[in-house]
Amino acid sequence: MNTTAEDIRKLPMVRILIPWGTGVAVGLKNTWLAGWTGTILLLILFTALIAGFFFTKKNYRLRYVFGMIAVLFLFTAGWFLSSQKIARIQNILPEKKEGVYVAEILEPGKTANGAPTAVCRIINKIDDKIPFPVHFRLVIYFEGNMDAVKPGNRFCFSGQLQPLPQPKNPEEFDYGRYLLLRGISGYARIRDEKIIWFPSGSSTIRSLAWEAREYLLEILKKYKIPEKERGVMAALSLGYREDLTEDTMRAYRSAGAMHILAVSGLHVGIIYLLFQYITFFLQRKKWGRIIRSLLGLCVLWGYAFLTGLSPSVVRAATMFSFFTAAGLLNRKVSSLNILASAVFVILVAEPFLIAQPGFQLSAAAVASIGAFYPKIALLWEPRNPLFAKIWSLVALTLSAQAGTFLLCIYYFHQFPVYFILANLVAVPLAGILLYGIVTLYLIAWWSFPASILSAILTFLTSVLNHSTHFIETLPGSVITGLWITPVQMALLGTSILFLAIFLYYKKAYLLQLAMIGFSGSLLISAEQKWQNSKNDLVAVYDLPHYSVISIRAGKCRIILCDSLAMKRPEYILSKTENFRIKENIEPSVLMGPDGIWPEDTRESAFSLRLSDGCRLIALPGKNIVLTEDMNIPSRQQIIKAHILIITGKKFQAPSALMTYFRPDLVVSDASVPDGCNKRYAEFFSRNNVPFHPVAWSGAFVREE
Structure with missing residues (x-):
């Protein structure tokens, strides 16, 4: 019977991928190795690797030294590659961002x-009618109906380049980071009259x-x-999701069948099997x-291009290759070794893909199926x-879910309970539909049978949609x-890995290590909940033109x-x-300016209306005052405000606010206009009062 170490030696690409992929991931967070530092370190390690190779040939017992140097070299090489690439993209925009540029459309x-x-x-930046070559990517927003927005078309435009946006709210989706990891350095907005299109x-x-x-759409x-x-x-067959309604996407996501609408290995496998059959x-x-x-390879990669070369399709096409x-x-060959080879090749070509959830989910699903399916099926x-x-099909679904549920919780913060039921319906229907849609594309020129087939496909798609909505x-x-x-995801992921190995080798220490990981994750959750219950929290969100403030104190959970803002509750809650x-402010009560404070929260916090447009919120050891167009009574008693939050579009005299509230800190929320913020900033700066304009x-x- 083979030992664990012997079987691991049979997976050379897995052993190469782990340090390489770890280095790539570190490089996306830390660019310290970009430049000469990384180059010199790589040369030193490469020299040590060559020396170690010849040394271990003479003394085989020291082969582990060579292995350690190889792991360190691969880790450093991955770190260097990704940090070098990300540093170049971050610092590539010209200092003078306004100007005339020549661009080529890549992805409409x-x-x-x-x-x-x-x-x-x-492609070019034009200064004094002279084109200078440049090389970087932008997202361009066209203001108007642009029929010429097609891949390969070139145009000249005049505009101001903007750096990538930064998230302004805690735990907000970092759109700027998302663009950066797609190799994009900035964005621009241009009008029709600022564009000159070149002949195709x-x-x-x-x-x-x-x-x-x-044409297929x-x-x-x-x-x-x-x-x-x-x-x-369109999403099922081509990966084109722009025509999907939000209601449909929510239903598939909640049912646990979203992978059906994201072209992945399942779809590539169906296409490959269809070709093999023909x-x-x-x-x-x-x-x-x-x-x-x-x-077959031409069909696979042609299909990959049709779907826009999404990470999951590229991974699947590379694996099948x-x-x-x-x-x-x-x-x-081992399927796990093939997967590792495909992921390694992809990350060498495009290291940023390691940060994309779609790529992570796709690779994790395949690895998990390879590890768990043989045991569950038996x-x-x-x-x-x-x-x-x-x-x-149930065993396949459970196997895939074992490797992907952590990523789903980490990125989407939810878990579909009836995922087995959803996949029992969705996967067979998706296979039938994909075969049928491909057939429709092939016989589209023959109107009569194509019309009958389209009607059948419409009915089957409707069944799929209704069953998903029902679930x-x-x-x-x-x-x-x-x-x-x-940290919890790393602990739980490692525990699942030990559990998978335990199923094959039945070593008690593997199960013990898995239990340690699970216990560590539970301890972290318990510690977080204890900290949240002990500390009060005040958050003023940056949602332009809206005043939105979260309060957490004891049992109090109020927005x-x-x-x-009360007219758009779904928007406020989603943002x-x-x-x-994360901060355990759930469930939250959405409350308007005239809302009545819930009775069960008054032990921890209570609200008192001081006058029209002025409210006091008393937390343990802290007073928060909200003012909007405040009308202060002539005999208003002085109230100490630890935090004074200014809201509303009207300017409020800061001297009066200072007189009656003597704040330690002043915050203006996102509903306050820029003109008012400038006047507030000048006044509070002169009086040495900390001022935080949320809009800025x-x-x-x-x-606390």
């Missing part, structure tokens, strides 16, 4: 309100793929498939096998063929408000809003959701 898209946008490659040049592979996808519109079903069919006759001869394999090459060479071996297929509405269909820290989950400095958070 749309904003939430339907306005055209595109990721563009900037020769087509590129990317533009041809885009045109092909647009037009087929779905041609046969008058309803918008909701058409959006799902070309079965080529398998009979040796040259036929070679042609079949080469054609390795499997195909191994089959041609008659080599028996737990029951039904003789009935139908039950056997159902159990196989979403079941009691307790989704557990929300979940939060884990990166104070102005009348304007503050992640921070509320981002959200204000104080926890």
Whole structure:
């Protein structure tokens, strides 16, 4: 019986990938190795690696020294590669950002309100009519209807380049970081009159793929498939999700079937199996096998380009490419080693992909299926063929979920309870639909059968949508408000890894290590809850034009809003959701300016209206005063305000505020205009009072 160490030695690419991938991930957070520091360190380690190789050839017992140097070299190389790349993207915008530029469109898209946008490659900057070559990427927002926004098209524009936006609220989605990890250095907004389009040049592979996808999308519109079903069919077959409604995406996410709408290994596998079935006759001869394999690779990568080269599709296409090459060479390979090889090649070419949730989920699902499926499938071996297929799908779903649920909780803070039921319906239907949609694309020119097929596909898609919506509405269909820290995710992920190894080798220490990881995570959660229960929290959010303030004290969980914000409760709750989950401000009561303070919270905090437009919030050992167009009575008693929050669009005399409240700190929320903030800043600066304008400095958070 093989030992754990012997089996690990049979997975060389896994052993290479772990230090390399860890180094890449560190480099995205810390760019210390960018430049000469990393170059010199790599040269030293490379020299040590060569010396260690020849030394261990003479003294095999010291081979572990060579292994340690190799691990350190791979870690440093990954760190150097990613930090070098991210540092170059961060510092590439010209100092004088306003000017005339020449750009080429790479990826067209749309904003939430339907306005055209595109990721563009900037080719030249024009100074005094002389073009100077530059190389960086921008997101450009076009103001107007731009029919020429197509991949490969070039244009000249005049505008101001903007650096990537920074998040202004705690735990807010970092859109600037998201763009940076796509190789984008900034953004610009340009109007029609500021653009000169160049004549279309020769087509590129990317533009041809885009045109092909647009042609296929037009087929779905041609046969008058309803918008909701058409959006799902486009997402399912082409990875095009811009026509999906928010309601549909929420239903699939809550049911645990969102992977159906994100083109991934499942879809690539279905396409590959379809091609293998169609070309079965080529398998009979040796040259036929070679042609079949080469054609299969062309189909796989052509499909990958049609879907926009999403990380999960690239990973799946790379894996199938390795499997195909191994089959041609008659080599028996480990699926885990193939996965590691694919991920390694992808990260060498594009290290930023390691930070994309889609790529992480895709790789984790495949690895988890490889580890857990053989063991789970053996737990029951039904003789009935139908039950056997159902159990196989259940085992597959459980295996994939074992590797991805931590990432789902970390990124989306929820867990779908009925994911098995959802996948029992969604996966078979998705397979049938994908075969049918591909057939529709192929026979679109033949109107009569294509019309019948489109009607059948519309019905099946409607069944898929309705079943997903039904599962979403079941009691307790989704557990929300979940939060884990990166340390907890590392502990739990390591525990799951030890558990997977334990299933194969039955070593007690592996189970003990897994239990230690689980216990450590539970201790971290308990400590966080204790800290949250002990400390009071005040947060003033930066939501432009709105006054939104969170209070947490004892049992008190309240979000104070102005009348304007109360008209958009879903928007306010969605924008503050992640921070509320992390800081245990759930469930929160949304309260307007005239709301009545809940009785069960008055032991921890209470509110008192001092006058029109002025409210006192008393927390243990702390007074918070909110003022809006305050009308102070002539005999107003002086009240000590530890934090004074100014709200509203009207200017309030800061001298009167200082006289009656003597604040330790003044905060103006996002509803206060810039003109008022300038006057407040001047006054409080002269009087040495700390002033935090949320509209300028981002959200204000104080926890004590």
